Amino acid sequence: MSEKPWEGKYYSFFCNKKCEYFPCHKTKDTDNFNCLFCYCPLYTLGDRCGGNFQYTEKGIKDCTNCSLPHKKENYGYIIGKYAEIMELARRS
Numbered sequence: 001m002s003e004k005p006w007e008g009k010y011y012s013f014f015c016n017k018k019c020e021y022f023p024c025h026k027t028k029d030t031d032n033f034n035c036l037f038c039y040c041p042l043y044t045l046g047d048r049c050g051g052n053f054q055y056t057e058k059g060i061k062d063c064t065n066c067s068l069p070h071k072k073e074n075y076g077y078i079i080g081k082y083a084e085i086m087e088l089a090r091r092s
């Protein structure tokens with residue numbers, strides 16, 4: 001059995017080339033541009049997301065140069081961070 005059971009599955013990838021903003025980040029590989037995580041679920045993790053972000057002078061996290069959520073092969077990475085996201089939502 002594959003170590004990545006999500007590989008090649010429809011639930012782990014879709015590409016919406018009809019989107020008015022496609023591709024919303026620079027890419028040379030539009031066929032493998034994953035739109036599933038449009039509005040990155042890792043944004044809320046701040047500097048722990050693992051992506052290529054920077055902070056503006058006003059402290060706003062800027063993801064302009066990050067393509068992590070749009071790479072097909074990163075589905076597992078994103079899903080693997082959900083425990084951290086859920087921890088943020090836990091009632092304290």
Ligand code: SF4
Pocket residue numbers: 040041042043044049050051052053062063066067068069
């Ligand atoms: S830097 Fe990349 S991985 Fe991090 S929140 Fe932004 S888009 Fe998501």
